[in-house]
Amino acid sequence: MKLSGSEIILKCLEREGVDTVFGIPGGSVIPLFDAIYDNKKIKLFLTRHEQGAAHMADGYARASGKTGVCIATSGPGATNLVTGLATALLDSIPMVAVTGQVASHLVGNDAFQEADTTGITRPVTKQNYLVTDVGDISKIFAQAFYLARSGRPGPVLIDVPSDIQKAECEYDAKPDASIRGYKPSMEGNPRQIKTALEALLASKKLLIYAGGGIISSGASKELAAFARKLNAPVTLTLMSIGGFPGTDGLFIGMPGMHGTQAANFAFQNCDMIFAVGARFDDRVTGKVSAFAPHAKIVHVDIDPTSISKNVTADIPVVGDCKSVLKQMLVLLSAKKKMPDYAPWLKQVTDVAKKKPLCYKDDEILRPQYVIDRFYQITKGQAMVVTEVGQHQMWAEQFYKFDKPRRFITSGGLGTMGYGLPGAIGAKRACPEMEVIDIAGDGSTQMNIQELATAKVYGIKVIVAILNNSYLGMVRQWQELFYKKRYSGVLLGSQSSKDKKYWPDFKLVGEAYGLKGMRIERKKDVDAAIKEALASKETVVMDFQVAKEENVFPIVPGGAAIDQIIDMS
Amino acid sequence: MKHTIAAMVENKPGVLAKISGLFSARAFNIMSLTVGETEVHDVSRMTIVVKGDDKILEQVVKHLNKLPDVIKVIDFKNEEFIERDLMLVKVNASKASRSEIIEIASIFRANILDVSADTITLELTGRETKLEGVIRLLRPYGIKEMVRAGVVAMSRGRK
Numbered sequence: 001m002k003l004s005g006s007e008i009i010l011k012c013l014e015r016e017g018v019d020t021v022f023g024i025p026g027g028s029v030i031p032l033f034d035a036i037y038d039n040k041k042i043k044l045f046l047t048r049h050e051q052g053a054a055h056m057a058d059g060y061a062r063a064s065g066k067t068g069v070c071i072a073t074s075g076p077g078a079t080n081l082v083t084g085l086a087t088a089l090l091d092s093i094p095m096v097a098v099t100g101q102v103a104s105h106l107v108g109n110d111a112f113q114e115a116d117t118t119g120i121t122r123p124v125t126k127q128n129y130l131v132t133d134v135g136d137i138s139k140i141f142a143q144a145f146y147l148a149r150s151g152r153p154g155p156v157l158i159d160v161p162s163d164i165q166k167a168e169c170e171y172d173a174k175p176d177a178s179i180r181g182y183k184p185s186m187e188g189n190p191r192q193i194k195t196a197l198e199a200l201l202a203s204k205k206l207l208i209y210a211g212g213g214i215i216s217s218g219a220s221k222e223l224a225a226f227a228r229k230l231n232a233p234v235t236l237t238l239m240s241i242g243g244f245p246g247t248d249g250l251f252i253g254m255p256g257m258h259g260t261q262a263a264n265f266a267f268q269n270c271d272m273i274f275a276v277g278a279r280f281d282d283r284v285t286g287k288v289s290a291f292a293p294h295a296k297i298v299h300v301d302i303d304p305t306s307i308s309k310n311v312t313a314d315i316p317v318v319g320d321c322k323s324v325l326k327q328m329l330v331l332l333s334a335k336k337k338m339p340d341y342a343p344w345l346k347q348v349t350d351v352a353k354k355k356p357l358c359y360k361d362d363e364i365l366r367p368q369y370v371i372d373r374f375y376q377i378t379k380g381q382a383m384v385v386t387e388v389g390q391h392q393m394w395a396e397q398f399y400k401f402d403k404p405r406r407f408i409t410s411g412g413l414g415t416m417g418y419g420l421p422g423a424i425g426a427k428r429a430c431p432e433m434e435v436i437d438i439a440g441d442g443s444t445q446m447n448i449q450e451l452a453t454a455k456v457y458g459i460k461v462i463v464a465i466l467n468n469s470y471l472g473m474v475r476q477w478q479e480l481f482y483k484k485r486y487s488g489v490l491l492g493s494q495s496s497k498d499k500k501y502w503p504d505f506k507l508v509g510e511a512y513g514l515k516g517m518r519i520e521r522k523k524d525v526d527a528a529i530k531e532a533l534a535s536k537e538t539v540v541m542d543f544q545v546a547k548e549e550n551v552f553p554i555v556p557g558g559a560a561i562d563q564i565i566d567m568s
Numbered sequence: 569m570k571h572t573i574a575a576m577v578e579n580k581p582g583v584l585a586k587i588s589g590l591f592s593a594r595a596f597n598i599m600s601l602t603v604g605e606t607e608v609h610d611v612s613r614m615t616i617v618v619k620g621d622d623k624i625l626e627q628v629v630k631h632l633n634k635l636p637d638v639i640k641v642i643d644f645k646n647e648e649f650i651e652r653d654l655m656l657v658k659v660n661a662s663k664a665s666r667s668e669i670i671e672i673a674s675i676f677r678a679n680i681l682d683v684s685a686d687t688i689t690l691e692l693t694g695r696e697t698k699l700e701g702v703i704r705l706l707r708p709y710g711i712k713e714m715v716r717a718g719v720v721a722m723s724r725g726r727k
């Protein structure tokens with residue numbers, strides 16, 4: 001039986017186990033939306049902006065580990081996806097975006113709502129396709145999903161001209177998805193793994209530095225077993241928070257710019273770094289020439305381009321984190337003698353004790369306190385999604401995660417506007433979880449329209465806005481490094497007499513038919529959080545927090561990571 | 569340092585853009601890039617000459633390998649290989665200089681493709697150093713127009 005291109009697309013999505021798509025229709029995807037109308041297996045969430053759709057698909061993917069799917073029309077619909085694709089690419093999130101394109105005979109004609117979508121999205125996708133024949137759809141979708149979730153995951157875009165959505169052909173249920181130029185090395189070279197392990201065991205001061213690869217390969221258990229077996233300290237990047245229990249005695253916090261004193265001390269004083277699924281990002285290393293001066297580096301990553309990019313690895317292992325750690329654990333179990341890292345561990349944890357993360361616990365309503373209370377009241381069992389800014393760093397610092405896929409944040413691209421749609425997508429993936437969007441007043445306004453999506457589909461998230469009336473993170477830099485010349489960071493009124501602020505987030509929540517709250521005093525925080533947790537609907541919480549609070553510690557941009565400014 | 573790399577790629581639209589985008593996004597400087605068909609009908613071969621240290625070369629090779637549309641990459645760094653460039657060059661030639669130019673052409677085994685009242689057009693293949701040598705010799709006569717195809721390369725022997 002012949003099916004239309006649109007019907008084949010849905011067959012392909014079903015085949016990949018897709019149950020949710022996020023998107024907005026338009027002229028060139030009406031045929032596809034028409035096919036969705038009859039589909040019983042795939043639920044469509046109409047978002048209010050395509051960027052929202054992309055971030056929802058991304059949040060869905062991060063929370064579930066499955067591939068997120070979004071759909072947009074040609075031209076402006078497709079260009080609105082770009083930030084979402086770039087966000088997913090930098091954090092290696094599996095996603096498939098389907099865009100409509102003008103009819104094949106109009107491609108290249110500056111037709112109405114035509115954009116060169118594959119051209120525009122090339123640098124922000126792992127791969128993209130322009131479909132030129134309805135008979136190719138099945139194979140292209142199979143390849144797209146395979147690429148999105150395998151190797152180093154990432155977003156893939158498929159651009160489908162409208163005539164091809166309508167054209168008919170037989171559906172090929174089992175196309176060959178193999179790609180001759182793409183064979184990610186999963187296992188890693190056994191000899192190299194052995195060499196790497198021997199080198200690790202020969203060290204006296206070992207630091208385990210794990211990144212997002214731990215989450216995407218599902219290697220948390222193996223990482224924990226490995227760290228405990230060796231009794232060595234573990235630092236996690238922003239992308240892997242929760243990949244090792246945040247309450248474990250071996251965990252020393254995140255490294256880098258807003259990292260803990262202990263983690264940065266460990267880098268600067270260790271003699272061996274075991275990097276797994278992390279990429280020595282500049283936010284982690286600070287000034288590269290002064291980074292980890294005494295350390296040899298064993299680097300495990302599935303992406304060879306991540307190895308020896310910023311920092312040269314002494315022993316590279318190209319492979320999947322989980323599979324390599326597993327092999328190392330087998331080799332370890334045959335070892336009779338383990339190195340003794342206890343003295344080193346004590347050295348590091350002493351720094352952690354002497355210089356812990358902290359904040360002033362006084363009368364003032366401080367943003368860190370709000371997060372701390374969320375942590376205590378939810379007993380660390382919620383899923384936290386963040387926007388980008390100071391609140392994001394505080395969320396990482398003061399909410400502790402014991403499980404992977406519980407802390408969801410735009411790390412690589414740092415996309416303001418990610419949090420609200422990201423939270424909605426995450427909640428759709430894990431409806432049984434309490435999902436809290438730790439947000440800033442600036443970021444929230446970048447995709448605030450998605451409150452309507454939450455309302456209409458009855459998706460409950462808690463939008464906890466730490467409202468400081470500033471683009472706080474930028475204000476902090478201006479305070480510390482630009483002589484307090486606040487340029488373009490004040491979100492509140494420009495007049496010092498006028499104490500009003502816009503928008504009134506409580507009213508905004510109510511305008512969307514949701515619960516809105518404003519919390520101004522410290523003593524009201526607990527009751528408000530409990531009320532929000534009890535609510536069945538999305539809640540918008542406007543916490544009027546201290547305006548000029550800073551994130552500490554901070555390593556100035558371009559400085560060595562032991563040049564730390566901390567709370568006085 | 570100059571490095572020569574060959575990449576076997578899928579012969580389909582968009583692939584050249586993906587490869588050139590890879591270079592521009594990372595500010596790798598391409599000195600020459602050629603594309604052509606191969607013994608396999610749906611595979612094209614690109615020969616890319618880049619400038620940079622070994623570290624840049626390593627990154628280039630890794631990034632090329634990472635592209636799903638790239639089937640195979642040959643890095644000629646540690647190999648014996650043959651490389652050739654093709655050049656067409658139109659030189660001013662007066663009655664007086666014509667014979668000198670023809671002599672240069674014959675020494676370097678260049679073909680004379682076209683002769684007019686005041687120009688000669690030569691075709692020359694060879695290694696880059698040879699081409700550059702000829703250019704140096706022809707420059708005093710006045711080069712009116714010149715085009716080079718870019719380097720193509722292949723390893724020696726059975727490989």
Ligand SMILES: Cc1ncc(C[n+]2csc(CCOP(=O)(O)OP(=O)(O)O)c2C)c(N)n1
Nearest residue numbers: 389390391414416440441442443471472473
């Ligand atoms: C889309 C986008 N634009 C600009 C920035 C630069 N930026 C980083 S943090 C920040 C301020 C965020 O303000 P807010 O959401 O209020 O969070 P706060 O830092 O105050 O907690 C800005 C403007 C960004 N990360 N993303």
Ligand SMILES: [Mg+2]
Nearest residue numbers: 440441470472
């Ligand atoms: Mg703010």
